[in-house]
Amino acid sequence: MITIKSEEEIALMRESCRIARDTLDYVGKNIRAGMTTKEVDELVYKYITSCGAVPSELGYEGYPASSCVSVNEVVVHGIPSDRVILDGDIVSVDIVAEKNGFHGDAARTYLIGNVSEEKRKLVKVTEECFFKAIEGLQAGVPLYNIGNAVQTHAEANGYGVVRALTGHGIGRSMHEDPAVPNYGKRGTGMRLRAGMTICIEPMINMGTFKVCMKNSDGWTVVTADGKPAAHYENTVLIKEDGVEILTL
Numbered sequence: 606m607i608t609i610k611s612e613e614e615i616a617l618m619r620e621s622c623r624i625a626r627d628t629l630d631y632v633g634k635n636i637r638a639g640m641t642t643k644e645v646d647e648l649v650y651k652y653i654t655s656c657g658a659v660p661s662e663l664g665y666e667g668y669p670a671s672s673c674v675s676v677n678e679v680v681v682h683g684i685p686s687d688r689v690i691l692d693g694d695i696v697s698v699d700i701v702a703e704k705n706g707f708h709g710d711a712a713r714t715y716l717i718g719n720v721s722e723e724k725r726k727l728v729k730v731t732e733e734c735f736f737k738a739i740e741g742l743q744a745g746v747p748l749y750n751i752g753n754a755v756q757t758h759a760e761a762n763g764y765g766v767v768r769a770l771t772g773h774g775i776g777r778s779m780h781e782d783p784a785v786p787n788y789g790k791r792g793t794g795m796r797l798r799a800g801m802t803i804c805i806e807p808m809i810n811m812g813t814f815k816v817c818m819k820n821s822d823g824w825t826v827v828t829a830d831g832k833p834a835a836h837y838e839n840t841v842l843i844k845e846d847g848v849e850i851l852t853l
């Protein structure tokens with residue numbers, strides 16, 4: 606179901622999204638080589654709960670942690686573990702904070718220490734994909750223009766756009782309609798409406814767009830070719846005359 610948020614609901618979304626953003630800023634200041642991904646998750650849990658919010662991912666469909674921490678070839682949904690973060694890694698951290706019944710969802714990919722030029726470019730282009738996607742975005746724009754913008758920029762740089770996972774609406778539920786793919790044909794899809802809140806989240810692979818699920822845990826999504834992937838996500842409010850990025 607697609608929900609259109611009232612002004613009161615938007616105010617609550619802003620609050621949850623601000624907490625999500627601040628949590629990722631806090632992670633960015635503290636993440637470093639030598640830490641395990643579980644230690645990153647502890648930072649997330651500590652920060653979100655200190656804001657009087659709840660980490661929405663914890664227990665979601667049985668998910669065992671407060672964050673997804675995805676290193677290098679892990680695209681998304683990396684379960685925090687004893688994996689040690691190494692110098693030169695790229696680490697995406699995806700979190701959702703819930704307060705007053707509303708969720709705010711965001712992800713960043715952090716550069717750890719001395720990262721290769723190749724990986725730095727992947728992370729930069731993935732962020733650029735998000736900003737290309739919100740260019741000209743406002744009520745009345747066809748939904749798949751978002752994916753088209755992401756796909757065009759990523760593929761122009763020789764990267765693979767993950768198809769198996771998409772962005773999504775968000776509000777009282779972490780995942781609402783519509784699905785927001787990172788690929789698509791310009792001018793198609795439903796027209797966006799003011800008051801929709803959606804997560805735009807490019808997941809971009811250095812090599813093939815194909816991904817595999819690790820059977821061992823049922824969550825971890827890795828690139829099929831083992832090459833690195835990056836992820837960048839913000840929760841965005843659609844307005845009559847533009848967008849408001851709620852998690853920046």
Ligand code: MF3
Binds near residue numbers: 661682804
């Ligand atoms: N934050 C993710 C998203 O963007 C959801 C992660 S799945 C979970 O949709 F199990 F970790 F919650």
Ligand code: CO
Binds near residue numbers: 710711772773806838
């Ligand atoms: Co999301």
